[in-house]
Structures are given as C-alpha cells and as structure tokens.
Amino acid sequence: MKHLTEYRSVELVEQYVAELHRTATRPWTLMEVCGGQTHSLVKNGLLNLLPPSITMVHGPGCPVCVTPLNLIDKAVYLAEERGVMLCSFGDMIRVPGSQKSLLDAKAAGADVRILYSPLEAVRLARENPHRDVVFFAVGFETTAPANALSVLQARQLGLKNYSILASHVLVPPAMEAVMQDADTNIQSFLAAGHVCAIMGLDEYLPLVRRYGLPIVVTGFEPVDLLQGILMAVRQLERGEARLENQYVRVVRPEGNPEARRIIGQVFETVDREWRGIGTIPGSGWAVRPELADFDADKKFAVTIAKAPECPDCIAGLVLKGIKKPHECSQFGRACTPERPLGAPMVSSEGACAAYYHFASVETQDVASLQISKL
C-alpha cells in the first residue's frame, strides 16, 4: 500500500491527536464537506480521538445523497418504460426514488448495470448498436471529467445510442448555501481534496473573504484529516481566516486545467436542485445545448411529476449539518440501510449510513438499538 501506509501511521495519528488536544482551548465547530471524508472519519473511529471541544459537522458532499428524487424516478422510467440499458455507479442504484430504486427495477427485469466508469458504458453502446445506453452521470467535480470524456468519445465514434442523464453538483455553491442558512454554526471548512485536484484552489478564496473563516483543502486518510483539522483549529485559535492546502501531494493550486477544459466542452453551469436542501443557484453542471443528442433528459424528453419527499426524513437538516444523523427520530428505527427513508442512509458516503455502519462504541445509542433487534 505504497503512499497510503504513512498516512495511516499510528505514531503520526497519536502525534496529531496530542497536538490537537494542546492546541484547542475553546469549542470549535468544523464541517468536512465531503462524504468521503465523513466515511473515513467514522470508519477509522477518528471522531472519538478528537478533543471533546472540537465538533465535526458532516456536510452535503455526498453526490448520491443530493441527487434529486425526480432524477432517480427518471432513471427508473428510462430503464423500465423506454427499455434503455441504464448504467450507473454502484451506490446510486440502491437509492429509493418515489416508488422504487434502480435495484428494484433491475429485480423486476429492467436492464440496469453497475459500472465503474462511463467509458465502459460507451463500450457497451458500441457493442449493442440497437440498444439505447444511458449512463447515470452523478457526482461532484471529481467524476465530471470522465463523464464529459464519455460524451466526447461517443461523439467521436459517431454513436447515436449513447447519452448521459447528468446531475453534476458543485462544492463551493453548496458551502455558500450552508453559510447562508440562519441556523448554521460552522466556523471552518475542510474542503474536499479530490474536487480541488480538478478545480484548483482559487474558487474558495471568495468564501474565505466573505465569511471570514478558515478553509483547509484536505485529503482522506486518517493523518490527512487530523492534519487538516489541526491546521483549521490553529487558524481559529489565532483568529485567522486563510485558505490552506493540506493535500499538497495531490492538489496543485491551479488544479487540473486539462480536465477542466474537457468539462467545459461538455457541461455548462446551471441552477441545480439538491435533494433535501432545495435549489442552489449556479450549483450544477448540465450538458450543453449543442450536445443535446447526448443528454438523456432532452433526448427522451422525460417529464415526470415531482413526488413529495418522505415527511419523516430530516435529510436536509443532516446535509446542512444542522442535525446529526442520530438526532433523527427515525434513525435506526424506521430508517436503516435495509429500508432507507432518505438518501443519506443509502450511500456509504452518506452521513446517516456512516453513523449506522460504523457506530462508534462509546457514543452511539445505535448499539443498543441493534442489540434490541437481535
């Protein structure tokens, strides 16, 4: 495990934890934006190692969790009613739509396939010229280059049977939305390292200035996260507000200009609805009008009435960091990964699922909940 072992070193973790205990003199509330970071914090039991004065709030950075219900309904409709070969990343297919998930549609006979790359879907389109192949292109800035590349590749190959159902979301507008919420108490952000590897650092500077808070671009391993938290807390303790990059081994200040060029060829910025949060201006990417043939939404002209969300699910409050997953009355009771009421309980990047799967032994009442189910 080259380049990973050192970021999981027990000695380094202990050093950073000790340093955090020395550094934090007051209560601080930080938000890690990215679901991958939430997953890592909980999975590695890091939250129990932090000083009690530091509260980590889990942000809306789970692309699966924020994909609108209506779009999942559209994907199900395309697979079931229009007979397309619907290809998707794995954790998207278990997310409940208003009636069913893609997994339910698959069980009922629809052609739903789990792929790791949209380029695989292009290959399937080439091999099955008489089938329409649709790739469910969800994700943050991280997955956009590959999704854009698949469209360019399909166009170059002259494929008429490939399109994407796109629901790309962008991190900085979501952070903005969190800060504009009257109930927010976030004092600093850990920004998502992988997103910045594509987009670079500049787009976070306005947030630092406007809200006067430290933002630390952070990686995903235990040592990365603790280092990122320490950098943020040091700034907070000194009353500073700067943009820092903890993840220098991956993130260059300018990001990846070539990837952004490819994104720009295929996508344009639009207002986007976030499940559980609502519409955030300029927070998404949609396929450019001149590539409408590759935009499943336009190609199949799907209109599906918007279904209401489950009234018992507080996903929006969880995604904005206002409530912790286990503060929901349904958590672990009516809402479990087997029977999720909302998306954050589905994806392993979702805060609710992370809390459920990796319940920390000391702090969780999930433990007693689960024992009562035995």
Added chain:
Amino acid sequence: MILSCPMPKLDFDVITLGHGSGGILTHKLLEAGVFDLLRNPLLDTHHDGAMLTFGGPVAFTTDSYVITPVFFPGGNIGELAVNGTVNDLAMCGAIPRYLSLSFILEEGLTMTEFWQVLVSIKEAAERAGVQVVTGDTKVVERGKGDKLFINTSGLGEVHPRAAISSRRVQPGDKIIVSGPVATHGIAIMSVREGLAFDTTLESDTAPLNHTVRALLDEFGSGIHLLRDPTRGGVATVLNEIARDTKTGVDIRQAAIPVLDEVMGACELLGLDPLYVANEGVFLALVAAEVADRFVGMLQSLPYGESAAIIGEVVAAHPGQVVLTSRIGGRRVVNMLVGEQLPRIC
C-alpha cells in the same frame, strides 16, 4: 489450457435439451464423460443412489454454486463446488467422505467447457480425498441458466476428538483466521463485466479438510468453533457468531491479513475486505490456552502460512462485533446490507 484428461470423442459439441431427457443422449453424455472420469465402486453401480455405511456420527451439508463467471482466475465452478462442500464438512469437525454432484446445464454449453469443469471436479475430489457417489444432470433452455449451475451435498464422519459447537464459545476464546482475506471475491470481481481490471490475483479456493483434520488431531476439544467465511466475508460470520452466542467479538484491524494487491483493489473499488468473499480461508475460535500453539501449527500446514490471531471473544457488548482500527479508533462492524456496492468517489 491443457487438460490432464483428454476429452473423449463425441458426436456432439454442445449440450442440447436432449441431454437432459434421460434418453440416449443423456446416457451418451454420462457414459462418455462423467462416469468414466469420476470412477469409484459406489458410482459404478449406476443406481438411483449410493448405499453407504458409517460407524458413528455423520455430518451432512449441501451447497449450490451459481458463480459468474464460470471460469475465473485461479479456478472454475467445478473445483469450487467440491472445495466449498468439503470445507463446510470440515467446519463441522468432520472428515469429508462422499459427495453428490448435480448439474443444471444450460442448452448451448459447449462440451469443451463442460469437460473442463468435470476434470477440475475430478482433480479437486482427489485432492480432498472424497468420492462422488451419486448425481444428477438436468438441462434447461438457453437463457434459463448461466452456462451451468452445480449442487453438491456432502457426507463426512465427525472426527472423534471434535466438539465443534457455538454453545462452546466463551469469553476469552481467541479468534484465528487461517489466511489472507478477501482474495477470492476480488479475483472474481476483476473479471466481471464493467469491473474488469488487470491483476495477477487468483481465487484462494482450496480444500481445507486436511489442514483442519491435523488441527483436530492435535487440539481436539480445544477448538470450540470453525467457520468458513464465504459469502459476506469475515464480518458477516463474526456477526453471526456474536448473535448466536450472545457474546461480544473484538477484532484488531492491524492483525487481519490482507494481500497488498487485494487491499489496493478494495481501496480502488471502495469495498471493505472484511465483507468480501473467501473460498480457502477459515475462522477458528479456540480456547485461549491453546491459541498460540494452534496458530504455530496452522502456519506450518497447507493454506495456513499467514494464519493470525485477529481478536477475541469478550463478555462486553454481547451480540456485537467491535473493530479497533489501525489507528486506535473503535467502531462497530455491522452485518452487510444487500450487496456490497462500490462507492462513487
């Protein structure tokens, strides 16, 4: 691929519905291939079943094999069907003796493929020291099966010193894993559609009965429980044990052997090796006083070189598995929900 037993000359190349009719074609198929290849006095009677004699307690198990793809790095469905059932018997503390072998073949399966599977069944049975004594063949229409499905049932004599039972599990017992986990599942995933990635990984499918028998000879009732963490992986089996025995299970992430390449693939695919399937690994819960000697001996036996103590049974948190992460955090390890699905980013 060179087969150790060349395929007999046949006047058909693919399996047709007629081969499942019970008539001439069925006989041709069996006479030309199956019976000759798997010869033994009990099978040679060609009766509706095998008449067997046992002197003492018997363990009995059954398992069906529906793996995709049928041929995978490091093996195929045939040896899996032998090893899997042999290992289930071994986990009961039994010495496997006899197997039944039932095929459900899909119309259109080529004889070449079927023969490859049969040969690997023969070789696996020889390695495990078991005899196939009865069987059945059915054919389903094209599209109703995935090349072929296999069911094997197995009978074995319970080892005279074995006392394997979840009732014997108690706080203080050490939990031992016989080898690196998640290898089989990742090897299979590496050749699945949409997932294919380049790897030299091979399935760890193996017969564990000789290894287990040697351990039973030596430690007898010091071995409280044996489990075969196939589907659902180590995490699922440990959860079952914790629930069944109303004890707690504590494991240490750093102690669990995982091949580097498997770990890398798990990182890439967003999978937790604790939940990935194994085919040549077992878990043993043994009395604390024999644990070190048990691991020492296991490391000297086939398929046990990387054996390690990964944790223990505790009185705290009954019904739950708790993992201490490499960096000292503690968390609950739950049962898997549905299929392990890869993460997006």
